[in-house]
Amino acid sequence: MTLTGKDLRGITVATVLPFDEAGAIDWDGYAAVLDHCARPETTDCVFVNGHAGEGTALSDAERIEVIRRTRDQIGAGRPLLAGIIPTGIPDALRQAEIAREAGADVAVIFPAEALGGGNASTKAAVRMFEQLARDVQMPLSHFQFPIASGFGLSTEVIAEVAQIPEVIAIKEGSATLLAYDENRRAVKAAAPDTAILPSNFHWFFAQVALGGDGILSGLASLVPGLLADLWQASEAMDLAAMRAANDRLYPVVRAIYGPAPVIDMHTRMKDGLVAMGVIRNATPRLPLLPQSPAIRDGVVKALRDAQVL
Incomplete structure (x- = not known):
């Protein structure tokens, strides 16, 4: 299917990927994850092979199999997004082609290595997306990194990228609320049909209160219903319901994203x-490591406090 930004409204789950004790993908476990988090009543779109799915630790063959199995399980009716984590344009083109052939609808482009060191604030990203738009035969989304990482695009650049017709969405993970709002306003002024998908985990409530087209998060792998409650309350403009949903989310958010290093968030979800x-x-999979008993106990307590365990 050919998608537009409007097709990506709602909750997009960034799926975690379980492994067995030997480090192989646990396909039965992954099917159970999808059964848990990709139900139509809570989840509108599915995003695979991103950070939550440990995409950088997978081989091409494994990424392809993740896409194929996901498509088979969720069916043809819901958008399937696939992470493209490239070293440069040739690698992005190769990954996008195999993702499209495997059944993905949208290629979510992570920043290339060369965009670090301050280069993300230049027009380099615009030129990259212009070439990808010409050569990739599928809709594109930009994966906005935290500004502090050095890979997050500036507001001016992100608005230019959003105007490229093939770019239908921005996964907005700038990791500051000010940057989120500045980027959201600039993108909607420049390209109103480009979806803004909030993904700043500490500020889900504030982001959807400001405005957005949904929520894209790995946390939906764990508590899809809580995020769906928040989103639906925001769509209804019901502040009391939003606050109630956020109060249930709060302990889970703190247990998953609070301890350092934050990169371990997806292991905590598992x-x-x-x-x-x-x-x-x-x-x-390495280089990520298992969590300490104290961290695991904190996650369990948070799920109990949120009344989902």
Whole structure:
């Protein structure tokens, strides 16, 4: 299917990927994850092979199989986004082609290595997306990194990227609320049909209160219903319901994203899925490491406090 930004409204789950004790993908566990987090009543779109799915630790063959299995399980009716984590344009083209052939609808382009060191604030990203728009035969989305990482695009650049017709969405992860609002306003002024998908985990409530086209998060792998409650309340302009949903989300957000390093957030989500009985093993692939018993206990307590365990 050919998608537009309007097709990506709502909750997009960035799926975690479980492994077995030997480090191989646990395909039965992954099917159970999709059963848990990709139900139509809570989730509108599915995003695979991103940070949550440990995309950088996967081979091409594994990424292809993730896409194929996901498409088979969710069916043809819902958008399937696939992470493209390139070293440069040739690698981005190669990854996007195999993702499209495997069944993905949208290529979510992560910043290339060369965009670091301050280059992300220049027009380099615009030129990159212009070439990808010419050569990739599918809709594109930009994956906005935190500004502090050095890979986050400036507001001026992100608005230019959003105007490229093939770019239908911005996954907005600038990791500051000011940057989110500045980028949201600039994109909507320049390209109103380009979807803005909030993904700043500490500020889900504030982001959807300001405005956005949905929520894209790995946290939807763990507590899709809580995020769906927040989103639906925001769509209804019901502040009291938004606050109630946020109060239930708060302990989970703090347990998942609070401890350092934050990159371990997706392993903590898998710890929560183990506690729920969805998967058997939470161990990630190197260079990520298992979490301490104290961190795991904190996740379990947070799920109980949120009344989902």
